[in-house]
Amino acid sequence: MNRRPRVPSRWFLPLLMAASLTNVAVLSQKQQQPRPLQPLDDVLLLLLDKDKNGMVSLDEVKSKLQMLEALFANAENDDSGYQRLLQGVKVASPKVFELLDSDGDGSLSKREMKVVAQFEESLKKGGGMKVLVRDLFLSLDEDSDDRLSPEEFENGGSSQFVSRVSAGLHGLFPTLRRDAAELEEFATGAISSIIDVLGGVEVDNLKSMLDVDGDGFVQRKEVGKYYNTVGKKFLEVSKSIKQMGPLMAMFGGGMEGGGGDGFKMDL
Structure with missing residues (x-):
């Protein structure tokens, strides 16, 4: 009968120590690997759904915003x-x-909340929002001089432009409404809301904010810079929510930290 080669006793302790160190290194490596973040819509549902019925009401949204406002104030x-x-x-x-x-x-509902995550993805490279913003700028720039005159900028309120916006938004977020025509009825309010969310400014002040050099024209590069700034801020806040949201939902605590994904756009 063949016998296993016997390991000299003097080698047993070093081999045991080597095996133990290997196991510790493997476990440590696994622990250091960050867990993937949950999608933004799932975290927001967890964070906002106070009564845990799987739906989010406007009152629940307002309640959470009041809490965050108090946290930021302090x-x-x-x-x-x-x-x-x-x-x-x-x-x-x-x-x-x-x-x-x-x-x-x-x-x-959970299905309706998914649009928030889709909006987040649309801001990232290749997400589609860059192309939409660029195309809308070009549609207003009638003389193709890479800047919008006061008259061209005011055409942003025309029914033709609203139709373009509606078609573009519906293409990116088809579940918002049944079709682009139905979304068009809501388009003006939707544009205003997106601007408010991203920039925290009144729509009437948008032109003055975009016209950084104060020459009376909204240049393409100025729109690109504004888009980059507010888009990066949105992604930073989104990442913070995904990192801290589950803990906030569990303990009702604050949210801090951040660090956004790489964000860059040239219009």
Whole structure:
């Protein structure tokens, strides 16, 4: 009968130690690997659904915004940009809620909340929002000089432009309404809400904010810079929500930290 080669006793302890160290290294490597973040819509549903009925009401949204507002007000060394963003969300929340509530039942389902995650993805490279913004700018720039005159900028309120916006938004977010025509009825309010959420500004002040050099024209590069700034801020806040949202839902605590995905757009 063949016998196993016997390991000399003097080698047993070193081999045991080597095996133990290997196991510790493997376990440590597994623990250091970050867990994937949940999708934004899932985290928001968890965070906002106070009564845990699988739906989000406007009152639940307002309640959570009030809590966040109090937290930011008491936070030390707070970034005022986040406060402005929160104020924009607060002002726009009823209109955004109405936009997301595609069936008009006064509450947001899991399916309707997915549009928020789709919007987040649309801001990233290749997500589609870049192309939509660029195409809308070009449609207003009638003389193709890469800048919008006051007259061209005012054409943004025309029914023809609203139709283009509606078609573009429906292409990116088809579940918002049954078709682009139905979304068109809501388009003006939708555009205003998106601007408020991203920039925390009144729509009437948008032209002055975009016209950074004050020459009376909204240049293509100015729109691109504004888009990059507010898009990056949105992605930073989104990442913070995905990181801290589950803990906030569990303990009712605050949210801090951040760090967004790489964001860059050239119009």
